[in-house]
Amino acid sequence: MERSVSFFAALFTGFLLLYVPGSAWSRSPAPSDARVYLISPAHGETVTSPVKVRFGLQGMGVAPAGVDKPATGHHHLLINVDVLPPLDKPLPKDERHRHFGGGQTEVILELPPGRHTLRLILGDKNHVPHDPPLISQPVTIEVVKPR
Numbered sequence: 001m002e003r004s005v006s007f008f009a010a011l012f013t014g015f016l017l018l019y020v021p022g023s024a025w026s027r028s029p030a031p032s033d034a035r036v037y038l039i040s041p042a043h044g045e046t047v048t049s050p051v052k053v054r055f056g057l058q059g060m061g062v063a064p065a066g067v068d069k070p071a072t073g074h075h076h077l078l079i080n081v082d083v084l085p086p087l088d089k090p091l092p093k094d095e096r097h098r099h100f101g102g103g104q105t106e107v108i109l110e111l112p113p114g115r116h117t118l119r120l121i122l123g124d125k126n127h128v129p130h131d132p133p134l135i136s137q138p139v140t141i142e143v144v145k146p147r
């Protein structure tokens, strides 16, 4: 009798683990002193397109997507994204959420004239932000036509 109770309890716990929303993606731990930032351009800088954007990372290493190595991740560049995507699942992938799953640390961007905001988020092997998440300060630049 006792045995069957614990069997059903274990079964029930298993179902809970499978069906609790959000438990599907586990987040990789990040050192608390790690940080991600834009090396260039600088906040408030006026630039011409194409713009070379260089990614900075401190206290962690860069590894391509899919590589399972502690304290590593790959860069994601958010372009003109006002509202951050959810941090407990893989980051979206589109024109405004660029993945650098090859382990790249810079990109050359074509941007139309005007004001643009850039921000970096580090993602783990599954493109999921770390815990705690590494999110850069936003960098706003003014793109002008070359003279």
Ligand SMILES: [Cu+2]
Binding pocket: 065, 074, 075, 076, 091, 099, 100, 101, 123, 126, 127
């Ligand atoms: Cu990614």
